[in-house]
Amino acid sequence: MPQSYTNKIEKYFEAIKIGFRSEIIYPFNFLSEGILVIIKVAIMTALYTASYQALGVSEINSFGVADIVWISMIVESIRYSIFPIARPISDSIRDGAFAYQVSKPYYLPLYILSTTFGQGIPFFLTNFAVGILACYLIVGAVNFTLFGLICGLLLAFFGYLLDGVIFLIIGMSAMWIEDSGPLWWIYNKAKFILGGAIIPIAILPGGLREIAEFLPFSQVYYSAASMLVKFDFTTFLTYLGYQLIWITVFGLLALYLFRKGVRHVEANGG
Protein backbone atom coordinates (compact mmCIF):
# COMPACT_ATOMS: atom_id res chain seq x y z
CA MET A 1 0.00 0.00 0.00
CA PRO A 2 1.09 3.59 -0.59
CA GLN A 3 3.54 4.89 2.02
CA SER A 4 4.76 8.45 1.73
CA TYR A 5 5.26 11.47 -0.49
CA THR A 6 8.93 10.46 -0.89
CA ASN A 7 7.76 7.17 -2.42
CA LYS A 8 5.40 9.06 -4.70
CA ILE A 9 8.27 11.23 -5.99
CA GLU A 10 10.77 8.35 -6.15
CA LYS A 11 8.74 6.58 -8.85
CA TYR A 12 9.36 9.45 -11.28
CA PHE A 13 13.12 9.36 -10.56
CA GLU A 14 13.02 5.63 -11.26
CA ALA A 15 11.18 6.43 -14.52
CA ILE A 16 14.01 8.85 -15.47
CA LYS A 17 16.55 6.11 -14.66
CA ILE A 18 14.83 3.44 -16.76
CA GLY A 19 14.49 5.88 -19.68
CA PHE A 20 18.22 6.60 -19.42
CA ARG A 21 19.10 2.88 -19.20
CA SER A 22 16.94 2.03 -22.20
CA GLU A 23 18.94 4.41 -24.39
CA ILE A 24 22.50 3.77 -23.27
CA ILE A 25 22.33 0.17 -24.42
CA TYR A 26 22.44 1.49 -27.99
CA PRO A 27 25.43 3.89 -27.91
CA PHE A 28 25.57 4.19 -31.71
CA ASN A 29 22.19 6.00 -31.64
CA PHE A 30 23.38 8.91 -29.56
CA LEU A 31 26.93 8.93 -30.91
CA SER A 32 25.58 9.31 -34.45
CA GLU A 33 23.52 12.32 -33.32
CA GLY A 34 26.82 13.84 -32.11
CA ILE A 35 28.17 13.62 -35.67
CA LEU A 36 25.15 15.63 -36.90
CA VAL A 37 26.01 18.36 -34.39
CA ILE A 38 29.55 18.61 -35.81
CA ILE A 39 28.14 18.98 -39.33
CA LYS A 40 25.70 21.66 -38.10
CA VAL A 41 28.52 23.60 -36.40
CA ALA A 42 30.57 23.54 -39.60
CA ILE A 43 27.61 24.73 -41.72
CA MET A 44 26.65 27.48 -39.25
CA THR A 45 30.24 28.71 -39.10
CA ALA A 46 30.47 28.97 -42.91
CA LEU A 47 27.02 30.58 -43.16
CA TYR A 48 27.50 33.25 -40.49
CA THR A 49 31.10 34.01 -41.40
CA ALA A 50 29.96 34.72 -44.98
CA SER A 51 26.92 36.73 -43.77
CA TYR A 52 28.91 38.89 -41.37
CA GLN A 53 31.56 39.48 -44.06
CA ALA A 54 28.90 40.43 -46.60
CA LEU A 55 27.42 42.94 -44.14
CA GLY A 56 30.91 44.19 -43.27
CA VAL A 57 30.32 43.84 -39.50
CA SER A 58 32.00 41.86 -36.77
CA GLU A 59 29.02 41.95 -34.36
CA ILE A 60 25.23 42.25 -34.56
CA ASN A 61 23.52 43.31 -31.32
CA SER A 62 26.87 42.58 -29.64
CA PHE A 63 26.87 38.96 -30.89
CA GLY A 64 29.88 37.91 -32.99
CA VAL A 65 30.13 34.86 -35.29
CA ALA A 66 31.62 32.72 -32.51
CA ASP A 67 28.72 33.59 -30.16
CA ILE A 68 26.14 32.74 -32.81
CA VAL A 69 27.82 29.42 -33.66
CA TRP A 70 28.03 28.44 -29.98
CA ILE A 71 24.35 29.35 -29.46
CA SER A 72 23.37 27.36 -32.56
CA MET A 73 25.39 24.38 -31.31
CA ILE A 74 23.67 24.41 -27.91
CA VAL A 75 20.25 24.84 -29.55
CA GLU A 76 20.95 21.85 -31.78
CA SER A 77 22.32 19.79 -28.87
CA ILE A 78 19.11 20.30 -26.91
CA ARG A 79 16.90 19.96 -30.00
CA TYR A 80 18.36 16.58 -30.93
CA SER A 81 18.05 15.38 -27.31
CA ILE A 82 14.34 15.99 -26.98
CA PHE A 83 12.06 13.10 -27.84
CA PRO A 84 9.08 14.26 -29.92
CA ILE A 85 6.66 12.46 -27.60
CA ALA A 86 3.56 13.87 -29.31
CA ARG A 87 3.70 11.22 -32.02
CA PRO A 88 4.09 8.13 -29.77
CA ILE A 89 1.33 9.45 -27.47
CA SER A 90 -0.94 10.11 -30.42
CA ASP A 91 -0.16 6.66 -31.90
CA SER A 92 -0.73 4.94 -28.54
CA ILE A 93 -4.12 6.66 -28.21
CA ARG A 94 -5.09 5.51 -31.67
CA ASP A 95 -3.91 1.90 -31.24
CA GLY A 96 -5.29 1.63 -27.70
CA ALA A 97 -1.97 1.20 -25.84
CA PHE A 98 -2.46 4.50 -23.97
CA ALA A 99 -5.44 3.07 -22.09
CA TYR A 100 -3.33 0.31 -20.57
CA GLN A 101 -0.78 2.78 -19.22
CA VAL A 102 -3.47 4.69 -17.36
CA SER A 103 -4.17 1.83 -14.96
CA LYS A 104 -0.97 2.13 -12.88
CA PRO A 105 -0.60 4.14 -9.65
CA TYR A 106 1.19 7.13 -11.14
CA TYR A 107 0.28 10.36 -12.82
CA LEU A 108 0.70 9.29 -16.44
CA PRO A 109 1.70 12.66 -18.03
CA LEU A 110 4.44 13.08 -15.41
CA TYR A 111 5.56 9.48 -15.92
CA ILE A 112 5.83 10.02 -19.69
CA LEU A 113 7.78 13.25 -19.19
CA SER A 114 10.12 11.50 -16.75
CA THR A 115 10.90 8.51 -18.98
CA THR A 116 11.51 10.70 -22.03
CA PHE A 117 13.67 13.07 -19.97
CA GLY A 118 15.80 10.06 -18.99
CA GLN A 119 15.93 8.92 -22.61
CA GLY A 120 17.18 12.36 -23.67
CA ILE A 121 20.06 12.58 -21.15
CA PRO A 122 22.64 10.45 -23.07
CA PHE A 123 21.80 12.33 -26.28
CA PHE A 124 22.21 15.73 -24.59
CA LEU A 125 25.48 14.82 -22.88
CA THR A 126 26.98 13.43 -26.11
CA ASN A 127 25.74 16.28 -28.30
CA PHE A 128 26.92 18.87 -25.81
CA ALA A 129 30.37 17.31 -25.34
CA VAL A 130 30.91 16.79 -29.08
CA GLY A 131 29.49 20.26 -29.84
CA ILE A 132 31.80 21.99 -27.32
CA LEU A 133 34.81 20.28 -28.85
CA ALA A 134 33.70 21.12 -32.41
CA CYS A 135 32.98 24.79 -31.55
CA TYR A 136 36.26 25.13 -29.68
CA LEU A 137 38.21 23.76 -32.65
CA ILE A 138 36.28 25.63 -35.35
CA VAL A 139 35.49 29.09 -33.90
CA GLY A 140 37.42 29.16 -30.64
CA ALA A 141 36.26 29.62 -27.05
CA VAL A 142 33.61 31.98 -25.70
CA ASN A 143 33.32 33.32 -22.17
CA PHE A 144 31.53 30.66 -20.12
CA THR A 145 30.98 31.42 -16.45
CA LEU A 146 30.12 28.81 -13.86
CA PHE A 147 27.08 30.78 -12.71
CA GLY A 148 26.00 31.25 -16.33
CA LEU A 149 26.40 27.52 -16.88
CA ILE A 150 24.21 26.66 -13.87
CA CYS A 151 21.55 29.20 -14.87
CA GLY A 152 21.69 28.06 -18.51
CA LEU A 153 21.23 24.43 -17.53
CA LEU A 154 18.29 25.43 -15.32
CA LEU A 155 16.69 27.17 -18.30
CA ALA A 156 17.46 24.09 -20.41
CA PHE A 157 15.60 21.91 -17.88
CA PHE A 158 12.55 24.19 -17.83
CA GLY A 159 12.75 24.44 -21.61
CA TYR A 160 12.62 20.65 -21.79
CA LEU A 161 9.63 20.64 -19.45
CA LEU A 162 7.84 23.27 -21.53
CA ASP A 163 8.48 21.36 -24.74
CA GLY A 164 7.32 18.11 -23.11
CA VAL A 165 4.08 19.69 -21.85
CA ILE A 166 3.30 21.16 -25.29
CA PHE A 167 4.04 17.78 -26.90
CA LEU A 168 1.74 16.11 -24.35
CA ILE A 169 -1.09 18.47 -25.29
CA ILE A 170 -0.55 17.84 -28.99
CA GLY A 171 -0.34 14.07 -28.42
CA MET A 172 -3.45 13.97 -26.24
CA SER A 173 -5.40 15.97 -28.82
CA ALA A 174 -5.61 12.63 -30.67
CA MET A 175 -8.39 11.73 -28.21
CA TRP A 176 -10.62 14.18 -30.09
CA ILE A 177 -9.11 14.82 -33.53
CA GLU A 178 -7.78 11.30 -34.28
CA ASP A 179 -4.57 12.45 -35.97
CA SER A 180 -2.44 15.05 -34.22
CA GLY A 181 0.26 14.89 -36.93
CA PRO A 182 -0.55 18.31 -38.48
CA LEU A 183 -0.41 20.07 -35.08
CA TRP A 184 2.90 18.37 -34.33
CA TRP A 185 4.27 19.50 -37.71
CA ILE A 186 3.15 23.14 -37.19
CA TYR A 187 4.65 23.27 -33.68
CA ASN A 188 7.98 21.89 -34.87
CA LYS A 189 8.17 24.38 -37.72
CA ALA A 190 7.28 27.25 -35.36
CA LYS A 191 10.11 26.15 -33.06
CA PHE A 192 12.46 25.92 -36.01
CA ILE A 193 11.70 29.44 -37.27
CA LEU A 194 10.85 31.35 -34.08
CA GLY A 195 12.81 29.19 -31.65
CA GLY A 196 16.30 30.22 -32.71
CA ALA A 197 17.23 27.00 -34.49
CA ILE A 198 17.78 28.58 -37.91
CA ILE A 199 18.23 32.29 -37.06
CA PRO A 200 19.43 33.13 -33.56
CA ILE A 201 16.90 35.48 -31.96
CA ALA A 202 19.70 37.72 -30.72
CA ILE A 203 20.25 39.09 -34.22
CA LEU A 204 16.58 39.79 -35.01
CA PRO A 205 15.51 43.48 -35.11
CA GLY A 206 14.30 44.98 -31.80
CA GLY A 207 10.47 44.59 -31.82
CA LEU A 208 10.52 41.20 -33.51
CA ARG A 209 13.19 39.98 -31.10
CA GLU A 210 11.08 40.93 -28.06
CA ILE A 211 8.02 39.15 -29.44
CA ALA A 212 10.08 36.05 -30.34
CA GLU A 213 11.67 36.02 -26.88
CA PHE A 214 8.26 36.07 -25.19
CA LEU A 215 6.77 33.27 -27.31
CA PRO A 216 7.09 29.71 -25.97
CA PHE A 217 8.97 28.50 -29.07
CA SER A 218 12.16 30.40 -28.15
CA GLN A 219 11.86 29.40 -24.49
CA VAL A 220 12.25 25.72 -25.34
CA TYR A 221 15.96 25.86 -26.09
CA TYR A 222 17.10 29.26 -27.34
CA SER A 223 16.87 31.00 -23.93
CA ALA A 224 19.14 28.38 -22.33
CA ALA A 225 21.64 28.51 -25.20
CA SER A 226 21.93 32.30 -25.17
CA MET A 227 22.40 32.42 -21.38
CA LEU A 228 25.11 29.78 -21.54
CA VAL A 229 27.05 31.81 -24.10
CA LYS A 230 26.33 35.39 -22.95
CA PHE A 231 25.06 35.45 -19.40
CA ASP A 232 23.08 38.39 -18.12
CA PHE A 233 21.25 38.06 -14.81
CA THR A 234 18.31 40.37 -15.71
CA THR A 235 17.74 38.57 -19.01
CA PHE A 236 18.01 35.24 -17.19
CA LEU A 237 15.24 36.26 -14.76
CA THR A 238 13.09 37.49 -17.67
CA TYR A 239 13.52 34.19 -19.54
CA LEU A 240 12.86 32.18 -16.38
CA GLY A 241 9.67 34.21 -15.82
CA TYR A 242 8.51 33.58 -19.41
CA GLN A 243 9.21 29.87 -19.05
CA LEU A 244 7.29 29.58 -15.78
CA ILE A 245 4.32 31.48 -17.26
CA TRP A 246 4.17 29.14 -20.29
CA ILE A 247 4.75 25.98 -18.22
CA THR A 248 1.87 27.00 -15.92
CA VAL A 249 -0.46 27.83 -18.83
CA PHE A 250 0.30 24.68 -20.84
CA GLY A 251 0.62 22.52 -17.72
CA LEU A 252 -2.91 23.43 -16.61
CA LEU A 253 -4.20 22.86 -20.13
CA ALA A 254 -2.48 19.44 -20.25
CA LEU A 255 -3.98 18.53 -16.86
CA TYR A 256 -7.45 19.57 -18.02
CA LEU A 257 -7.16 17.66 -21.29
CA PHE A 258 -5.83 14.53 -19.56
CA ARG A 259 -8.64 14.46 -16.98
CA LYS A 260 -11.28 15.09 -19.62
CA GLY A 261 -9.72 12.90 -22.29
CA VAL A 262 -9.06 9.82 -20.21
CA ARG A 263 -12.80 9.15 -20.15
CA HIS A 264 -12.76 9.13 -23.96
CA VAL A 265 -9.90 6.69 -24.25
CA GLU A 266 -10.80 3.49 -25.98
CA ALA A 267 -8.72 0.36 -26.21
CA ASN A 268 -8.45 -1.96 -29.15
CA GLY A 269 -10.23 -5.24 -28.66
CA GLY A 270 -12.62 -3.54 -26.28
Next chain:
Amino acid sequence: MKAIEVHNLRKTFRVKEKSPGTWGSLKAVFKPEYKIVKAVDSINFSVEPGEIVAFIGPNGAGKSTTIKMLSGILFPSGGRIRTLGLDPASHREQLSFMIGSVFGQKSQLWLHLPACDTFDLLAKIYEINRTDYLQRLSDLTKAFEIEPFLKTPVRKLSLGERMRCEIVASLLHRPRILFLDEPTIGLDVIAKQTIREIITKFNTEEGITVFLTSHDAGDVEVLAHRTIVINHGTLVYDDSTENFKKDYIKKKTVEISLNKPLRNFDFEEGLVTERDKYKLKIELSIDDNSLNRFLKYAIDQFDINDINIFDPSMEEIISNIYLEQNLKTKSALPNATIIHQ
Protein backbone atom coordinates in the same frame (compact mmCIF):
# COMPACT_ATOMS: atom_id res chain seq x y z
CA MET B 1 -17.33 -8.61 0.57
CA LYS B 2 -17.40 -9.94 -2.99
CA ALA B 3 -14.23 -9.59 -5.03
CA ILE B 4 -16.21 -8.30 -7.99
CA GLU B 5 -19.82 -7.17 -8.30
CA VAL B 6 -21.39 -6.08 -11.56
CA HIS B 7 -24.93 -4.79 -12.01
CA ASN B 8 -26.48 -3.87 -15.35
CA LEU B 9 -23.06 -3.01 -16.76
CA ARG B 10 -23.13 -1.38 -20.17
CA LYS B 11 -20.52 -0.06 -22.57
CA THR B 12 -21.21 1.55 -25.90
CA PHE B 13 -18.67 2.81 -28.42
CA ARG B 14 -19.22 5.45 -31.07
CA VAL B 15 -17.64 4.15 -34.26
CA LYS B 16 -17.07 6.35 -37.31
CA GLU B 17 -18.46 4.94 -40.55
CA LYS B 18 -17.45 5.79 -44.08
CA SER B 19 -18.96 4.84 -47.42
CA PRO B 20 -16.51 3.27 -49.89
CA GLY B 21 -14.64 5.28 -52.53
CA THR B 22 -13.39 8.87 -52.89
CA TRP B 23 -16.88 10.39 -52.63
CA GLY B 24 -17.41 8.46 -49.39
CA SER B 25 -14.13 9.79 -48.02
CA LEU B 26 -15.02 13.41 -48.93
CA LYS B 27 -18.48 13.02 -47.44
CA ALA B 28 -16.97 11.68 -44.21
CA VAL B 29 -14.84 14.84 -43.92
CA PHE B 30 -17.81 17.24 -44.08
CA LYS B 31 -20.55 15.08 -42.65
CA PRO B 32 -19.11 12.26 -40.56
CA GLU B 33 -21.47 9.45 -39.67
CA TYR B 34 -21.24 7.37 -36.55
CA LYS B 35 -22.85 4.19 -35.38
CA ILE B 36 -23.28 3.17 -31.78
CA VAL B 37 -21.90 -0.27 -30.97
CA LYS B 38 -23.13 -2.01 -27.83
CA ALA B 39 -20.01 -3.84 -26.64
CA VAL B 40 -21.49 -4.83 -23.27
CA ASP B 41 -25.22 -4.84 -22.75
CA SER B 42 -26.60 -4.91 -19.19
CA ILE B 43 -24.64 -7.79 -17.69
CA ASN B 44 -24.82 -8.96 -14.08
CA PHE B 45 -22.49 -11.25 -12.16
CA SER B 46 -20.35 -11.43 -9.05
CA VAL B 47 -17.09 -13.17 -8.14
CA GLU B 48 -16.19 -14.54 -4.71
CA PRO B 49 -12.72 -13.95 -3.21
CA GLY B 50 -10.33 -16.76 -4.19
CA GLU B 51 -12.39 -17.88 -7.19
CA ILE B 52 -10.87 -18.47 -10.62
CA VAL B 53 -13.43 -17.32 -13.16
CA ALA B 54 -13.05 -17.83 -16.88
CA PHE B 55 -14.82 -15.13 -18.86
CA ILE B 56 -14.98 -16.47 -22.37
CA GLY B 57 -16.51 -15.77 -25.72
CA PRO B 58 -15.65 -15.35 -29.40
CA ASN B 59 -13.96 -12.26 -30.91
CA GLY B 60 -15.97 -9.09 -30.34
CA ALA B 61 -18.13 -10.69 -27.66
CA GLY B 62 -17.33 -8.01 -25.06
CA LYS B 63 -14.98 -9.94 -22.78
CA SER B 64 -11.97 -7.62 -23.08
CA THR B 65 -14.18 -4.57 -22.72
CA THR B 66 -15.60 -6.02 -19.50
CA ILE B 67 -12.17 -6.85 -18.02
CA LYS B 68 -10.96 -3.34 -18.86
CA MET B 69 -13.94 -1.78 -17.10
CA LEU B 70 -13.41 -4.00 -14.04
CA SER B 71 -9.78 -2.92 -13.81
CA GLY B 72 -10.45 0.80 -14.38
CA ILE B 73 -8.97 1.07 -17.87
CA LEU B 74 -12.29 1.88 -19.54
CA PHE B 75 -15.19 3.84 -18.12
CA PRO B 76 -18.63 2.17 -18.29
CA SER B 77 -21.49 3.81 -20.16
CA GLY B 78 -23.92 2.64 -17.50
CA GLY B 79 -24.50 0.26 -14.62
CA ARG B 80 -22.49 -0.34 -11.47
CA ILE B 81 -19.15 -2.04 -10.79
CA ARG B 82 -17.50 -2.75 -7.47
CA THR B 83 -14.04 -4.28 -7.59
CA LEU B 84 -12.91 -5.07 -4.04
CA GLY B 85 -15.65 -2.72 -2.91
CA LEU B 86 -14.37 0.20 -4.99
CA ASP B 87 -15.74 1.87 -8.10
CA PRO B 88 -12.87 1.43 -10.62
CA ALA B 89 -13.81 4.61 -12.49
CA SER B 90 -13.56 6.93 -9.49
CA HIS B 91 -10.96 5.04 -7.39
CA ARG B 92 -8.59 3.97 -10.11
CA GLU B 93 -5.35 4.79 -8.29
CA GLN B 94 -6.46 3.25 -4.97
CA LEU B 95 -7.64 0.14 -6.80
CA SER B 96 -4.44 -0.17 -8.85
CA PHE B 97 -2.51 -1.04 -5.66
CA MET B 98 -4.84 -4.01 -5.07
CA ILE B 99 -5.15 -5.51 -8.53
CA GLY B 100 -2.71 -6.91 -11.06
CA SER B 101 -3.33 -7.26 -14.75
CA VAL B 102 -1.77 -9.01 -17.70
CA PHE B 103 -2.94 -8.23 -21.19
CA GLY B 104 -1.58 -10.88 -23.52
CA GLN B 105 -1.26 -8.51 -26.42
CA LYS B 106 0.14 -5.47 -24.56
CA SER B 107 3.41 -5.72 -22.71
CA GLN B 108 4.21 -3.77 -19.57
CA LEU B 109 7.89 -4.71 -19.82
CA TRP B 110 10.56 -2.44 -21.31
CA LEU B 111 11.47 -4.42 -24.41
CA HIS B 112 15.10 -3.36 -24.77
CA LEU B 113 15.96 -3.91 -21.11
CA PRO B 114 16.09 -7.07 -18.98
CA ALA B 115 12.87 -7.84 -17.10
CA CYS B 116 14.60 -7.13 -13.76
CA ASP B 117 14.84 -3.43 -14.71
CA THR B 118 11.07 -3.25 -15.23
CA PHE B 119 10.55 -5.07 -11.92
CA ASP B 120 12.68 -2.43 -10.16
CA LEU B 121 10.58 0.30 -11.77
CA LEU B 122 7.30 -1.38 -10.83
CA ALA B 123 8.51 -1.79 -7.23
CA LYS B 124 8.86 2.00 -7.06
CA ILE B 125 5.60 2.63 -8.91
CA TYR B 126 3.73 0.39 -6.47
CA GLU B 127 5.67 1.93 -3.57
CA ILE B 128 6.90 -1.43 -2.30
CA ASN B 129 9.39 -1.41 0.57
CA ARG B 130 12.85 -2.44 -0.73
CA THR B 131 13.23 -5.45 1.63
CA ASP B 132 9.73 -6.72 0.85
CA TYR B 133 10.36 -6.24 -2.85
CA LEU B 134 13.59 -8.23 -2.88
CA GLN B 135 12.00 -11.07 -0.91
CA ARG B 136 8.94 -11.10 -3.17
CA LEU B 137 11.05 -11.01 -6.32
CA SER B 138 13.17 -13.89 -5.03
CA ASP B 139 10.04 -15.96 -4.31
CA LEU B 140 8.47 -15.20 -7.67
CA THR B 141 11.72 -15.83 -9.55
CA LYS B 142 11.87 -19.32 -8.03
CA ALA B 143 8.19 -20.08 -8.55
CA PHE B 144 8.17 -18.93 -12.18
CA GLU B 145 11.67 -20.28 -12.93
CA ILE B 146 12.73 -17.04 -14.60
CA GLU B 147 16.20 -16.86 -13.01
CA PRO B 148 18.06 -18.02 -16.19
CA PHE B 149 16.70 -15.15 -18.29
CA LEU B 150 16.11 -12.46 -15.68
CA LYS B 151 19.00 -10.41 -17.07
CA THR B 152 18.24 -11.01 -20.78
CA PRO B 153 16.63 -8.14 -22.73
CA VAL B 154 12.90 -8.83 -22.99
CA ARG B 155 12.91 -8.59 -26.80
CA LYS B 156 15.19 -11.67 -26.87
CA LEU B 157 12.86 -13.85 -24.79
CA SER B 158 10.47 -16.43 -26.19
CA LEU B 159 6.76 -15.65 -25.92
CA GLY B 160 6.37 -18.13 -23.06
CA GLU B 161 9.31 -16.65 -21.12
CA ARG B 162 8.01 -13.15 -21.70
CA MET B 163 4.55 -14.10 -20.48
CA ARG B 164 6.02 -15.56 -17.28
CA CYS B 165 7.83 -12.26 -16.72
CA GLU B 166 4.59 -10.34 -17.42
CA ILE B 167 2.80 -12.34 -14.73
CA VAL B 168 5.67 -11.85 -12.26
CA ALA B 169 5.43 -8.08 -12.97
CA SER B 170 1.72 -8.17 -12.17
CA LEU B 171 2.22 -10.12 -8.90
CA LEU B 172 5.05 -8.06 -7.36
CA HIS B 173 2.72 -5.86 -5.31
CA ARG B 174 0.71 -8.84 -3.97
CA PRO B 175 -2.57 -8.02 -5.71
CA ARG B 176 -5.82 -9.47 -4.38
CA ILE B 177 -7.28 -9.87 -7.86
CA LEU B 178 -5.38 -10.85 -10.98
CA PHE B 179 -6.96 -9.91 -14.32
CA LEU B 180 -5.61 -11.98 -17.17
CA ASP B 181 -6.67 -11.08 -20.70
CA GLU B 182 -5.70 -13.89 -23.08
CA PRO B 183 -2.64 -14.97 -21.03
CA THR B 184 -1.92 -18.01 -23.19
CA ILE B 185 -2.45 -16.45 -26.60
CA GLY B 186 0.16 -17.64 -29.10
CA LEU B 187 1.89 -19.98 -26.63
CA ASP B 188 2.87 -23.56 -27.37
CA VAL B 189 1.44 -26.48 -25.40
CA ILE B 190 4.29 -26.64 -22.85
CA ALA B 191 4.29 -22.89 -22.23
CA LYS B 192 0.50 -22.92 -21.78
CA GLN B 193 0.78 -25.74 -19.28
CA THR B 194 3.46 -23.88 -17.30
CA ILE B 195 1.39 -20.69 -17.14
CA ARG B 196 -1.69 -22.62 -16.03
CA GLU B 197 0.24 -24.43 -13.28
CA ILE B 198 1.66 -21.17 -11.95
CA ILE B 199 -1.73 -19.44 -11.89
CA THR B 200 -3.25 -22.38 -10.04
CA LYS B 201 -0.37 -22.38 -7.54
CA PHE B 202 -0.77 -18.70 -6.67
CA ASN B 203 -4.52 -19.02 -6.43
CA THR B 204 -4.15 -21.91 -3.99
CA GLU B 205 -1.24 -20.54 -1.94
CA GLU B 206 -2.11 -16.84 -1.79
CA GLY B 207 -5.86 -16.97 -2.34
CA ILE B 208 -5.67 -14.55 -5.27
CA THR B 209 -8.92 -14.14 -7.15
CA VAL B 210 -8.29 -14.73 -10.85
CA PHE B 211 -10.51 -13.32 -13.57
CA LEU B 212 -9.37 -14.45 -16.97
CA THR B 213 -10.52 -14.14 -20.54
CA SER B 214 -9.43 -16.68 -23.09
CA HIS B 215 -10.16 -18.13 -26.48
CA ASP B 216 -8.70 -21.41 -25.38
CA ALA B 217 -11.15 -23.95 -24.00
CA GLY B 218 -8.10 -25.67 -22.42
CA ASP B 219 -7.54 -22.66 -20.11
CA VAL B 220 -11.11 -22.97 -18.95
CA GLU B 221 -10.92 -26.73 -18.32
CA VAL B 222 -7.66 -26.65 -16.40
CA LEU B 223 -7.88 -23.38 -14.51
CA ALA B 224 -11.35 -22.13 -13.85
CA HIS B 225 -13.70 -22.97 -10.99
CA ARG B 226 -16.47 -21.18 -12.80
CA THR B 227 -17.16 -20.25 -16.41
CA ILE B 228 -19.05 -17.26 -17.71
CA VAL B 229 -19.75 -17.06 -21.43
CA ILE B 230 -20.44 -13.73 -23.11
CA ASN B 231 -21.56 -13.21 -26.67
CA HIS B 232 -22.74 -10.04 -28.44
CA GLY B 233 -22.33 -8.20 -25.13
CA THR B 234 -24.72 -10.36 -23.12
CA LEU B 235 -24.09 -13.27 -20.77
CA VAL B 236 -25.22 -16.56 -22.21
CA TYR B 237 -23.84 -18.96 -19.62
CA ASP B 238 -22.72 -18.78 -15.98
CA ASP B 239 -22.07 -22.02 -14.11
CA SER B 240 -19.34 -24.19 -12.61
CA THR B 241 -16.64 -25.28 -15.04
CA GLU B 242 -17.46 -28.87 -14.16
CA ASN B 243 -20.97 -28.38 -15.52
CA PHE B 244 -19.65 -26.38 -18.46
CA LYS B 245 -17.34 -29.23 -19.46
CA LYS B 246 -20.11 -31.77 -19.01
CA ASP B 247 -22.45 -29.67 -21.12
CA TYR B 248 -20.23 -28.33 -23.88
CA ILE B 249 -16.75 -29.87 -24.05
CA LYS B 250 -17.99 -33.31 -24.89
CA LYS B 251 -15.53 -34.19 -27.60
CA LYS B 252 -11.94 -33.71 -28.65
CA THR B 253 -10.35 -33.84 -32.07
CA VAL B 254 -7.24 -35.97 -32.46
CA GLU B 255 -4.90 -35.36 -35.38
CA ILE B 256 -2.13 -37.86 -36.06
CA SER B 257 0.51 -37.73 -38.73
CA LEU B 258 2.21 -40.99 -39.67
CA ASN B 259 5.65 -42.07 -40.81
CA LYS B 260 4.22 -44.91 -42.91
CA PRO B 261 1.09 -44.88 -45.13
CA LEU B 262 -2.21 -45.45 -43.34
CA ARG B 263 -3.63 -48.95 -43.93
CA ASN B 264 -6.13 -51.21 -42.19
CA PHE B 265 -7.81 -48.50 -40.13
CA ASP B 266 -10.58 -50.36 -38.32
CA PHE B 267 -11.33 -48.21 -35.24
CA GLU B 268 -15.11 -48.11 -35.21
CA GLU B 269 -15.87 -45.24 -32.83
CA GLY B 270 -15.67 -41.49 -33.45
CA LEU B 271 -16.08 -39.48 -36.63
CA VAL B 272 -13.24 -39.34 -39.15
CA THR B 273 -13.19 -35.75 -40.47
CA GLU B 274 -10.01 -35.89 -42.55
CA ARG B 275 -7.99 -38.78 -43.92
CA ASP B 276 -5.14 -39.12 -46.36
CA LYS B 277 -2.11 -41.36 -46.82
CA TYR B 278 -0.10 -40.00 -43.88
CA LYS B 279 -2.69 -38.10 -41.83
CA LEU B 280 -5.86 -38.80 -39.88
CA LYS B 281 -8.22 -36.47 -38.06
CA ILE B 282 -10.95 -37.92 -35.88
CA GLU B 283 -13.54 -36.49 -33.45
CA LEU B 284 -13.98 -38.52 -30.27
CA SER B 285 -16.32 -38.37 -27.34
CA ILE B 286 -14.98 -37.80 -23.83
CA ASP B 287 -18.06 -39.23 -22.11
CA ASP B 288 -17.72 -42.81 -23.38
CA ASN B 289 -13.91 -42.87 -23.01
CA SER B 290 -13.41 -43.43 -26.75
CA LEU B 291 -10.58 -40.87 -26.73
CA ASN B 292 -8.51 -43.07 -24.43
CA ARG B 293 -9.32 -46.18 -26.43
CA PHE B 294 -8.33 -44.46 -29.69
CA LEU B 295 -4.99 -43.27 -28.32
CA LYS B 296 -4.17 -46.77 -27.16
CA TYR B 297 -5.25 -48.19 -30.55
CA ALA B 298 -3.21 -45.62 -32.51
CA ILE B 299 -0.04 -46.22 -30.51
CA ASP B 300 -0.38 -49.99 -30.98
CA GLN B 301 -1.25 -49.88 -34.69
CA PHE B 302 0.68 -47.00 -36.29
CA ASP B 303 4.17 -45.59 -36.58
CA ILE B 304 3.26 -42.11 -35.33
CA ASN B 305 5.25 -39.05 -36.36
CA ASP B 306 3.19 -36.44 -34.48
CA ILE B 307 -0.02 -36.27 -32.50
CA ASN B 308 -2.20 -33.28 -31.57
CA ILE B 309 -5.36 -33.12 -29.48
CA PHE B 310 -7.70 -30.16 -29.96
CA ASP B 311 -10.57 -28.86 -27.88
CA PRO B 312 -13.69 -27.72 -29.67
CA SER B 313 -13.32 -24.12 -30.83
CA MET B 314 -14.94 -21.36 -28.83
CA GLU B 315 -17.24 -20.66 -31.79
CA GLU B 316 -18.40 -24.28 -31.74
CA ILE B 317 -19.04 -24.14 -27.98
CA ILE B 318 -21.04 -20.91 -28.35
CA SER B 319 -23.10 -22.36 -31.18
CA ASN B 320 -23.86 -25.39 -28.99
CA ILE B 321 -24.96 -23.07 -26.17
CA TYR B 322 -27.28 -21.26 -28.57
CA LEU B 323 -28.55 -24.54 -29.92
CA GLU B 324 -29.39 -25.62 -26.39
CA GLN B 325 -30.97 -22.25 -25.63
CA ASN B 326 -33.17 -22.52 -28.70
CA LEU B 327 -34.24 -25.99 -27.71
CA LYS B 328 -35.07 -24.77 -24.22
CA THR B 329 -36.89 -21.72 -25.58
CA LYS B 330 -38.95 -24.01 -27.76
CA SER B 331 -39.76 -26.00 -24.64
CA ALA B 332 -41.22 -22.74 -23.24
CA LEU B 333 -38.54 -22.08 -20.67
CA PRO B 334 -38.78 -18.50 -19.39
CA ASN B 335 -35.07 -17.53 -19.64
CA ALA B 336 -33.31 -17.00 -22.91
CA THR B 337 -29.93 -17.44 -21.26
CA ILE B 338 -28.56 -20.17 -19.04
CA ILE B 339 -27.43 -18.62 -15.78
CA HIS B 340 -26.85 -20.86 -12.78
CA GLN B 341 -25.37 -19.28 -9.67
